Amino acid sequence: MATPRIVILGAGYGGLMAATTLMRTLEDGEADVWLINKHDYHYMTTHLHEPAAGTAADEKVRVPLRDVLDFDRVHFRQGTVKRFDPAGRIVELEGGETIPFDYLVVALGSEPETFGIEGLREHAFAIRSLNSVRVIREHIEYMFSLYRARGEDPAYTTIVVGGAGFTGIEFVTELAERLPRLARAYDVPEEAVRLVNVEAAPTILPGFDPSLVAYAEAKLREKGIEVHTNTPIKACTPEGVVLQGDREIRAKTVVWTGGVRGNRIVEASGLEVIRGRVKVDPYLRAPGYDHVFVVGDSAVVFGEDGRPYPPTAQIAVQEGRAAALNLAAILRGTPMQPFKPNIQGTLASLGRWEGIGIVGKRRFYGLIASLLKRGSDLRYLWQLGGMPIVLKKIRYFFA
Amino acid sequence: MATPRIVILGAGYGGLMAATTLMRTLEDGEADVWLINKHDYHYMTTHLHEPAAGTAADEKVRVPLRDVLDFDRVHFRQGTVKRFDPAGRIVELEGGETIPFDYLVVALGSEPETFGIEGLREHAFAIRSLNSVRVIREHIEYMFSLYRARGEDPAYTTIVVGGAGFTGIEFVTELAERLPRLARAYDVPEEAVRLVNVEAAPTILPGFDPSLVAYAEAKLREKGIEVHTNTPIKACTPEGVVLQGDREIRAKTVVWTGGVRGNRIVEASGLEVIRGRVKVDPYLRAPGYDHVFVVGDSAVVFGEDGRPYPPTAQIAVQEGRAAALNLAAILRGTPMQPFKPNIQGTLASLGRWEGIGIVGKRRFYGLIASLLKRGSDLRYLWQLGGMPIVLKKIRYFFA
Structure with missing residues (x-):
């Protein structure tokens, strides 16, 4: 047989x-x-928002399959x-x-999932794979570099993120930490930089614990992120997004995180x-x-x-x-x-050293939540490939 | 009075x-x-090819006017x-x-100077100002990031540089040192990366000392740069360049250095x-x-x-x-x-630690030429703003 x-x-x-x-x-x-x-590598999808924002190296989220599989025992075909x-x-x-x-x-x-929103597939980016998020990062930098070369049009330095679920919120908070540095590097005045989060539901993080949502909302405000809830996107164009009610936001970068x-x-x-x-x-x-x-x-x-x-x-x-x-x-x-x-719980980051989450029945906020999330990430890496892979990656999680 | x-x-x-x-x-x-x-800064035009290639920081070539002028004695108006x-x-x-x-x-x-070449103004980049070269750098990185996301089309990782005068040669040699790193970062196989220098004249560096030209040619070959002399560009399109004889090179990045x-x-x-x-x-x-x-x-x-x-x-x-x-x-x-x-002489770099040039009646090659060029750059900075500005910039010239 x-x-x-x-x-x-x-x-x-x-x-x-x-x-x-x-x-x-x-x-x-x-x-x-x-x-x-x-690909000949695995990537940690839940961390893709970091290389997308440009706050973590690609190598943080990428695990070469060779590092966790014995190719004599598992036959890999790319x-x-x-x-x-x-x-x-x-x-x-x-x-x-x-x-x-x-x-x-x-x-x-x-x-x-684009929910049939016109132009979204063509003109918006998605946080989907390592290849796709590199494009987001490079696109944002490219647009910042164009700001001065194209008559200081703030559309080049406006970023609209559709969707305020976990990915959307983790991405905007991460990005908010990088944009000031990017603005300085490209001589963009801070007031020309806009980061807008648009969500159709009445609240960010729909369905999540209300006190954690309130904490996240405060953090977003603190970071200067414009949040528009109850605001479905009607269409996406090369010029930006058209919101319900035909209000338009001119933005050369639109990232869609609205669902899968x-x-x-x-x-x-x-x-x-x-x-x-x-x-x-x-x-x-x-x-x-x-x-x-x-x-x-x-x-x-x-x-x-x-x-x-x-x-x-x-x-x-x-x-x-x-x-x-x-x-x-x-x-x-x-x-x-x-x-x-x-x-076991749910944890979301709100930038590098901030987070929210529930583990068991307890709510966690701020640095503690952020550290718990790092712990759960390392536990995952441990499950995948034991100590060698944890040692290879740990510096990215605490750098 | x-x-x-x-x-x-x-x-x-x-x-x-x-x-x-x-x-x-x-x-x-x-x-x-x-x-x-x-701008409220001066930039060293002769070094713009470095931030364009991404091998030097913007700060290497930028000198804030405030650092070299006493605004009480020179009234500056931006x-x-x-x-x-x-x-x-x-x-x-x-x-x-x-x-x-x-x-x-x-x-x-x-x-x-575009010499009336069709599409050049619209579709090619120029090494012209700090703002414009940042766009070149970011564009190249963006295109590399798109390679995998767009079906591995080598047009995304092909760069055509029009003109083999000083700027063109300094730019391609600088860029050749960076592209392998960029390819690794974006998982682009080396064979998909092409760097092409196109020149209408029968030789690179037209008018320059023939033995120095021969040295430069050998260095370009060594660095894997494709050189096409006797090859006027007929047109530039969003897809690349059309050469005399209607041969086409598909390239998402075209940089024109053909003249001023x-x-x-x-x-x-x-x-x-x-x-x-x-x-x-x-x-x-x-x-x-x-x-x-x-x-x-x-x-x-x-x-x-x-x-x-x-x-x-x-x-x-x-x-x-x-x-x-x-x-x-x-x-x-x-x-x-x-x-x-x-x-006093003419010096051109051929990448970070390589160069050619004539000082007085003597020809210089390789590292010596490269060091002489650094010396003349520092002398210029000294003339501009004395020791304080030399101290601020020197690390960029020897890093």
């Missing part, structure tokens, strides 16, 4: 954790594990998934290569999806396909209260690990375990 | 040297000296000259302010000009206007061989000083001195 092949699609939080868990759990010969990913066929048990890459599988772990993440949706490749696969995400069974399998696991933002898991868990890194990591252990159970003929997320 | 007013237009090499010389030469009450400049009337003895600034003068020193520099012409404001002033430059009398005065001096790239001085001196910083500095001393002579009723340039 041939060794069964497990193919993992994507090396984000869910996929990479599935790969490292399989690597550590399976004995030689139990399965061939393949990991397919667009490539972009074009489609996969759960019934035909085949994955096709851009370029035409096909890879058959016996078991599949779908961990392809999410895509920005499931992945188009998952949608096109024939798996049953809800807004692009697969409603998995208790073992994280796609309905009707016992050999296909779906984890991370590609999956949706409903809690006992009937509401879906939000698409977070925390849950993706737990799902990746759970899917890997269930795959091992299948291979060994032992019983699978139903997935139960363990929500 | 009212104190006569001397107005100096421009704080480049010529204008600033005129201002500092007047400041040191005139006694209180001899004249009111005004300096009008777009503004952009819109026009001046040599007969009506008035200068008009953008915004409408008018400033009358008794004596004028025109030191408005040059403008890029006189200033349009000088042309429009009614002064007699040759290709935008005023052919001054032996005392550096405009023909027919004994109270108007013209120095630097705005002026053209012919040597004894009947050929014009090239528009260099070296000559501009000497002219600025000579015009100031002649103004002092006029005020004091002593005889003016005819201007005789003292050409």
Whole structure:
């Protein structure tokens, strides 16, 4: 009998954790594990707002796969998934290569949701990948450099961030710390620099604890960020954004953080999806396909209260690990375990040394929240690759 | 009798040297000296290729006027000259302010000469001012950041530099030292990076000593720069350049260093000009206007061989000083001195620690030429502002 092949699609939080868990759990010969990913590195999506703002090096958020995987035990193939066929048990890459599988772990993440807002896809940036956030950082610097060369038009030094969820708030607070330095470097008077956060909901961080929201609002004010809640964006143009009521903000940089949706490749696969995400069974399998696991933002898991868990890194990591252990159970003929997320808390940064969050039932503010977040980041790195990877990265978290 | 007013237009090499010389030469009450400049700083035009390439900080080339002028002795007005009337003895600034003068020193520099090449003005960058070279640097970085985000199109990492005169050669050699680092930072494979220098003349550095040209050519080859001589640019488009013969080079960055012409404001002033430059009398005065001096790239001085001196910083500095001393002579009723340039040599860098040049009758190559160039730069700073300004800048020249 041939060794069964497990193919993992994507090396984000869910996929990479599935790969490292399989690597550590399976004995030689139990399965061939393949990991397919667009890049030869993993990136910490929850930290992308930092290289986007230019406050952290790319290397803070990037983890070379070679540093956490033994390529003799996990066969890595760099490539972009074009489609996969759960019934035909085949994955096709851009370029035409096909890879058959016996078991599949779908961990392809999410895509920005533009809610049909006109021009957003064309004219706004998204905090999506390391490649995309470098473009944001360089675009902002480029526009600052153009301010004096283009008649001191403040549109060049106005940045509009759409969405005041976690990513939007973490990004604007981070960016607010950098803009004064950028203004000085490019001889831009401080009054020409505008950082605007626009949110359709009545409050920033919708759904989050109100006292933490109030704290965040105060910090945003303190940092000089203009916040417009109850303000849907109607359209995005090369000149800026048009708000509901046709008020316009002229801005050469618009970053959209307003939401994510499931992945188009998952949608096109024939798996049953809800807004692009697969409603998995208790073992994280796609309905009707016992050999296909779906984890991370590609999956949706409903809690006992009937509401879906939000698409977070925390849950993706737990799902990746759970899917890997269930795959091992299948291979060994032992019983699978139903997935139960363990929500340890939620932490958001508000710039370098500020944050808010809930851990257990306790609220945290300011420096303490910020340090707790660093702790949870390092714990994640520890889970990924142990002490060597923590040692490689720790300076970026405390520099 | 009212104190006569001397107005100096421009704080480049010529204008600033005129201002500092007047400041040191005139006694209180001899004249009111005004300096009008777009920025409150001087920049070393001959070093602009370094911040353009991103190999030196802006502060290397920028000298705040406050650091070299006593504003109690030289009245500084920040503004952009819109026009001046040599007969009506008035200068008009953008915004409408008018400033009358008794004596004028025109030191408005040059403008890029595009030789009517289609699209050059719209789609190519020029190494012209601190503001403009920051844009070049940021544009290049931005394009590198887009390489991966835009389907790995090598047009994003191809840079075409038009012109292989001093500025073109100094820029490409400087840039060649930075591109490998930039490629690594943005995960661009080295083979996708192209740096192309295009020159219409049969050789790089046309007119320069042939053995130095041969040395420079070898260095360019060594640095992986593609050089195309005998290759006029026919057009510049948003996609790159079209060469004579309709060969196209796809490049998102095109920098034009192909030549300079006189200033349009000088042309429009009614002064007699040759290709935008005023052919001054032996005392550096405009023909027919004994109270108007013209120095630097705005002026053209012919040597004894009947050929014009090239528009260099070296000559501009000497002219600025000579015009100031002649103004002092006029005020004091002593005889003016005819201007005789003292050409000490010519030095060009070929990257950080490489150069070529002639000093006196001797040729210099490599590190020695590079160090001689640093010496002449520091000598210039010394002339401008003495030890304090040398101490402020020296680290940039040896870092």
